[in-house]
Amino acid sequence: MKQIIISHLCKSYGGEPVLSDFSAELPVGEVTVFMGRSGCGKTTLLRLLMGLEKPDSGTVSGVPKAMSAVFQEDRLFEAFHAVANLKGALGKDADEQAIREHLSQLELTGEALKKPVLELSGGMRRRVALARAVLAESGILFLDEPFDGLDGVTKKKAAEYVKRHREGRTVLLVTHDRAEAESLGGTIIFMDKEGENHGREN
Numbered sequence: 001m002k003q004i005i006i007s008h009l010c011k012s013y014g015g016e017p018v019l020s021d022f023s024a025e026l027p028v029g030e031v032t033v034f035m036g037r038s039g040c041g042k043t044t045l046l047r048l049l050m051g052l053e054k055p056d057s058g059t060v061s062g063v064p065k066a067m068s069a070v071f072q073e074d075r076l077f078e079a080f081h082a083v084a085n086l087k088g089a090l091g092k093d094a095d096e097q098a099i100r101e102h103l104s105q106l107e108l109t110g111e112a113l114k115k116p117v118l119e120l121s122g123g124m125r126r127r128v129a130l131a132r133a134v135l136a137e138s139g140i141l142f143l144d145e146p147f148d149g150l151d152g153v154t155k156k157k158a159a160e161y162v163k164r165h166r167e168g169r170t171v172l173l174v175t176h177d178r179a180e181a182e183s184l185g186g187t188i189i190f191m192d193k194e195g196e197n198h199g200r201e202n
């Protein structure tokens with residue numbers, strides 16, 4: 001089985017260690033969840049895996065080249081409505097029908113689709129970002145607390161949505177919430193202070 005190999009990663013900011021000798025092996029094509037308290041280095045680890053930052057030492061290999069992501073801050077085009085946001089990200093040939101169908105599976109329909117995303121609630125914006133990541137042609141989905149701001153029922157629906165459309169892609173989910181960690185299935189890797197790997201649960 002192909003694997004993403006994370007080997008002895010270290011990362012500090014201003015002399016403060018965030019990840020200290022973090023190692024793990026993640027199966028390609030499966031769901032892996034990094035769970036740990038706020039500040040333990042989960043987002044930093046995702047950024048290193050995505051190549052958005054360089055480690056101080058250590059290596060990462062085997063990450064699929066085509067990536068899509070839900071970031072904590074959504075990163076949408078504020079002045080455009082949801083469909084335009086997705087078309088902008090996916091390219092002008094993107095299938096508008098499919099976009100609307102995906103948004104509707106996340107309960108974004110009617111008035112919500114007529115407003116610029118700036119005027120949507122945090123939970124609605126999150127779902128637009130989630131559809132954008134899922135609809136992108138990627139080999140790996142990075143999900144950084146993707147269900148934040150959603151109520152319990154919508155969280156469950158959003159998790160079902162990801163499972164339904166994952167289509168064999170690798171998924172790396174980051175969360176501090178146990179229920180969220182279990183919502184997609186897969187292996188949970190527990191991180192603690194200074195990004196140590198504290199074992200896994202299948």
Ligand SMILES: Nc1ncnc2c1ncn2[C@@H]1O[C@H](COP(=O)(O)OP(=O)(O)OP(=O)(O)O)[C@@H](O)[C@H]1O
Pocket residue numbers: 013014018036037038039040041042043044045176
């Ligand atoms: N670019 C940066 N410059 C300086 N410090 C940073 C930077 N990025 C992260 N940090 C620090 O590194 C630590 C870990 O941050 P990180 O965002 O990786 O944690 P996290 O586990 O994802 O937290 P949360 O669950 O709150 O999102 C924090 O103390 C944070 O302040």
